[in-house]
Amino acid sequence: MKIACIGAGYVGGPTMAMVALKCPEIEVVVVDINEERIKAWNSDKLPIYEPGLFEVVKECRGRNLFFSTDTKKHVGEADIVFVSVNTPTKTHGIGAGKAADLTYWEGAARLIASVSTSSKIVVEKSTVPVKTAEAIGKVLKRNCQDPNVQFEILSNPEFLAEGTAMEDLRHPDRVLVGGADTESGRKAIETLVSVYAHWIPRERILTANLWSAELAKLTANAFLAQRISSINAISALCEATGADVQQVAHAIGTDSRIGSKFLNASVGFGGSCFQKDILNLCYVCESVGLKEVAEYWYQVVSMNDFQKQRFVERVISAMFNTVSQKKIAIYGFAFKKDTGDTRETPAIDVCKGLIRDGAKVCVYDPEVTPEQIFRDLSAPKFEWDRPNYSRSHSHMLENVQVVSDSAAAAEGAHAICILTEWDEFKSYNYQALYDKMTKPAFIFDGRNILDHAKLREIGFIVYALGKPLDPFLVKGY
Numbered sequence: 366m367k368i369a370c371i372g373a374g375y376v377g378g379p380t381m382a383m384v385a386l387k388c389p390e391i392e393v394v395v396v397d398i399n400e401e402r403i404k405a406w407n408s409d410k411l412p413i414y415e416p417g418l419f420e421v422v423k424e425c426r427g428r429n430l431f432f433s434t435d436t437k438k439h440v441g442e443a444d445i446v447f448v449s450v451n452t453p454t455k456t457h458g459i460g461a462g463k464a465a466d467l468t469y470w471e472g473a474a475r476l477i478a479s480v481s482t483s484s485k486i487v488v489e490k491s492t493v494p495v496k497t498a499e500a501i502g503k504v505l506k507r508n509c510q511d512p513n514v515q516f517e518i519l520s521n522p523e524f525l526a527e528g529t530a531m532e533d534l535r536h537p538d539r540v541l542v543g544g545a546d547t548e549s550g551r552k553a554i555e556t557l558v559s560v561y562a563h564w565i566p567r568e569r570i571l572t573a574n575l576w577s578a579e580l581a582k583l584t585a586n587a588f589l590a591q592r593i594s595s596i597n598a599i600s601a602l603c604e605a606t607g608a609d610v611q612q613v614a615h616a617i618g619t620d621s622r623i624g625s626k627f628l629n630a631s632v633g634f635g636g637s638c639f640q641k642d643i644l645n646l647c648y649v650c651e652s653v654g655l656k657e658v659a660e661y662w663y664q665v666v667s668m669n670d671f672q673k674q675r676f677v678e679r680v681i682s683a684m685f686n687t688v689s690q691k692k693i694a695i696y697g698f699a700f701k702k703d704t705g706d707t708r709e710t711p712a713i714d715v716c717k718g719l720i721r722d723g724a725k726v727c728v729y730d731p732e733v734t735p736e737q738i739f740r741d742l743s744a745p746k747f748e749w750d751r752p753n754y755s756r757s758h759s760h761m762l763e764n765v766q767v768v769s770d771s772a773a774a775a776e777g778a779h780a781i782c783i784l785t786e787w788d789e790f791k792s793y794n795y796q797a798l799y800d801k802m803t804k805p806a807f808i809f810d811g812r813n814i815l816d817h818a819k820l821r822e823i824g825f826i827v828y829a830l831g832k833p834l835d836p837f838l839v840k841g842y
C-alpha cells in the first residue's frame with residue numbers, strides 16, 4: 366500500500382511520521398508545493414518544532430517515509446491520499462472574516478483528479494465545513510479523465526494538539542473516520558481503520574457518517590475554546606471581586622461532570638484552529654438560517670478578544686496610564702509552550718495594543734524566530750495562513766525588538782509580560798532581572814505560572830490574571 370499526504374504542515378508532517386513509524390510495510394510520502402518546507406523536512410532542522418517529532422522522522426525517513434515536491438508522481442501512485450492543506454479564514458469576498466477559504470483544498474482535489482489513473486481513497490484531514498466532501502466529490506468526479514477511476518471520500522479529522530502532537534498521535538483518545546453508508550464507503554472506512562489499527566485499539570477508532578465526522582471536528586474545537594472563554598470570563602469577575610480564578614477552577618473542576626482539564630485562565634487562546642473553526646461554524650449556521658446558534662458561538666471569540674484587550678488595558682492603567690516610550694519585555698510569543706507556532710497567538714494583539722499606546726516591546730521566545738515575529742506584527746488580520754504573504758512595511762515594527770536572551774529583554778524595562786507558559790520562565794532568577802529593570806518594576810503574568818508572593822517580596826508590582834489584585838494595582842486602575 367502507498368499513502369500520499371498533500372500538505373507537509375503541522376498536521377501532515379507529524380501524522381504521517383506516526384503512520385510510517387507504526388506501519389513499516391506502508392510507503393508514506395508527504396508532498397507540498399512549498400519547496401522550502403520540503404527541504405526542511407529532509408534536513409536536520411525540521412520546519413516545525415514538536416517534542417519527539419525529530420526522533421520519529423529520523424527513524425523512518427528514507428525507510429518508508431519520504432518528503433517530496435513531486436506531487437503528481439506520488440499522488441498518482443497512491444492508494445490513499447490524505448489532504449492536509451491549510452483551510453484559513455477567507456479574507457475577501459462573500460463570507461470574508463468567517464467562512465473557510467477552500468482554495469487550497471479545491472486545488473488539491475483538482476490535482477488528485479488530474480493525476481489519477483487508479484481508484485483512490487481521498488481522506489479529508491484538514492478541518493473543513495460540513496458538506497465539503499460533497500463538493501470535493503464533484504470536483505474529483507468531473508475532472509478525472511479516466512472513467513474507470515473511482516474516488517471514495519472519507520472524513521478523518523485530526524484532534525492532535527500542538528506541543529503534544531506526537532503523544533496525541535501515539536495514544537489518541539479516539540480516531541474518527543467518517544464515510545458514506547454504501548458498500549464501497551464501508552470498504553474504504555475499513556481500509557483506513559486497518560491502517561490505524563496497527564497501533565490504536567479498535568474500540569478507540571470511531572466510525573460515523575461523513576457529515577457527523579466533519580461536524581464533530583468543528584464542534585470539538587468550539588467546545589474546547591468555549592471552556593477557555595468561560596473561565597476567562599470568570600477571571601475578569603474574580604479580579605473585580607477578590608476571588609481567585611485558580612481556586613474557582615479547582616473547585617468546579619472536581620465535579621466529574623465538568624472535569625478539571627482545560628480550565629486555566631489566561632491572556633486568551635490562540636493557535637491556527639480555535640478562532641478559525643468557530644468562525645467557520647458560525648458561518649455554516651448562518652448559511653442554514655440558524656442566526657441564534659451562530660451568535661451563541663460567536664461569543665466565544667468575542668470573549669477571547671475581550672480578554673486580550675483587558676490584559677492590554679490592565680498593563681497600561683497599572684503603569685500610570687501611559688506606556689509611551691517605555692520598554693516592555695514580552696516573555697513568550699508562541700501561542701502556547703512547546704511549539705514555535707504563532708498563528709493567532711494572543712501575543713500579537715497584546716504587542717500591537719501596547720505599541721499603539723507608544724510602548725517599545727522587546728520580545729523573547731525560545732522557539733520563535735525574529736523573522737516570524739516581525740512578520741506577525743506587520744501582517745493584516747487573518748493573513749498569516751497565506752504562504753505567499755509578503756511582509757508589508759509597518760510602523761509597528763519600529764517599536765519592536767527581538768532578542769535571544771531573556772535577561773537582555775528585561776534590561777532597563779519597566780515591565781515584563783508573560784504571554785506563553787514556557788517552563789523556563791518559572792526558573793529564572795527574578796531578583797537579578799528586577800535589579801536590571803526600571804523602578805517601579807511590574808510583572809504581568811498572563812499565564813499564572815510564576816510564584817507571585819516571591820515576586821512581591823523581591824519588590825515587583827505583580828498582576829496575576831484572575832487573582833486578587835495587588836493593592837498598588839487597585840489604586841492605579
Ligand code: NAI
Nearest residue numbers: 372374375376397398399450451452469472473491492523
Ligand atoms: P499548515 O499551513 O501548517 O500546512 C498546510 C500545508 O499545505 C502548507 O505547507 C501548504 O504549502 C500546503 N499546501 C497548500 N495547498 C497545497 C497544494 N495544492 N498542494 C500541496 N501542498 C499544499 O497547516 P496545518 O496546521 O497543518 O493545518 C492543516 C489542516 O489541519 C487545517 O485545515 C487545520 O485546520 C487542520 N488542523 C490543524 C491542527 C493544528 O494543530 N495545526 C490540528 C487539527 C487540524
